[in-house]
Amino acid sequence: xxxxxxxxxxxxxxxxxxxxxxxxxxxxxxxxxxxxxxxxxxxxxxxxxxxxxxxxxxxxxxxxxxxxxxxxxxxxxxxxxxxxxxxxxxxxxxxxxxxxxxxxxxxxxxxxxxxxxx
Amino acid sequence: xxxxxxxxxxxxxxxxxxxxxxxxxxxxxxxxxxxxxxxxxxxxxxxxxxxxxxxxxxxxxxxxxxxxxxxxxxxxxxxxxxxxxxxxxxxxxxxxxxxxxxxxxxxxxxxxxxxxxx
Numbered sequence: 001x002x003x004x005x006x007x008x009x010x011x012x013x014x015x016x017x018x019x020x021x022x023x024x025x026x027x028x029x030x031x032x033x034x035x036x037x038x039x040x041x042x043x044x045x046x047x048x049x050x051x052x053x054x055x056x057x058x059x060x061x062x063x064x065x066x067x068x069x070x071x072x073x074x075x076x077x078x079x080x081x082x083x084x085x086x087x088x089x090x091x092x093x094x095x096x097x098x099x100x101x102x103x104x105x106x107x108x109x110x111x112x113x114x115x116x117x118x
Numbered sequence: 119x120x121x122x123x124x125x126x127x128x129x130x131x132x133x134x135x136x137x138x139x140x141x142x143x144x145x146x147x148x149x150x151x152x153x154x155x156x157x158x159x160x161x162x163x164x165x166x167x168x169x170x171x172x173x174x175x176x177x178x179x180x181x182x183x184x185x186x187x188x189x190x191x192x193x194x195x196x197x198x199x200x201x202x203x204x205x206x207x208x209x210x211x212x213x214x215x216x217x218x219x220x221x222x223x224x225x226x227x228x229x230x231x232x233x234x235x236x
Contacts, residue, residue, distance in 0.1 A: 109155075112161045
């Protein structure tokens with residue numbers, strides 16, 4: 001099946017710094033990618049939808065200026081957590097939709113990136 | 119509005135017991151997709167099954183089986199003869215069919231943590 005890769009898997013940063021997480025589709029071109037956030041022992045919540053070549057669509061309550069999403073190519077979307085604070089510590093997971101599977105609704109998930117802000 | 123409810127927060131069983139994880143969903147769409155994912159402690163999401171709304175046939179895959187009942191909006195998951203390696207958090211998810219925008223992203227239930235003890 002399709003493969004989606006995230007990097008880094010783990011990141012620890014100091015409060016106030018910015019962190020970039022990459023999401024790559026390895027064997028297909030993803031016109032749409034999704035970014036989810038999962039707090040400890042919680043479910044996955046959609047943060048934003050990233051569309052190649054256009055601005056991301058953010059879910060209600062997600063600060064677009066804090067969580068910058070760039071989807072500059074068909075195989076790469078990046079999430080930058082700006083001026084990170086301890087409350088941003090979470091597990092961030094991306095998913096990508098293979099255009100050939102749009103009708104089926106199947107999404108392929110990355111391995112996730114665990115962010116810890118000290 | 120779409121919603122997925124997994125009423126069981128945690129389940130603990132002894133190895134070789136059968137266990138059923140419940141999932142109830144809400145949607146106004148006539149075409150939709152239902153998923154089950156497994157999330158082991160390492161965090162990655164492991165795809166288990168996808169079922170479209172027009173296919174109510176039950177499915178069996180090894181020790182796993184799924185019961186889709188449209189009449190009760192349920193998509194329950196049964197593990198037969200559970201094993202310690204089945205210990206994980208299991209998520210049920212719903213996806214609308216469609217193209218573009220936020221259509222096609224997954225709406226997750228809160229997950230059920232399954233602990234299988236030897």
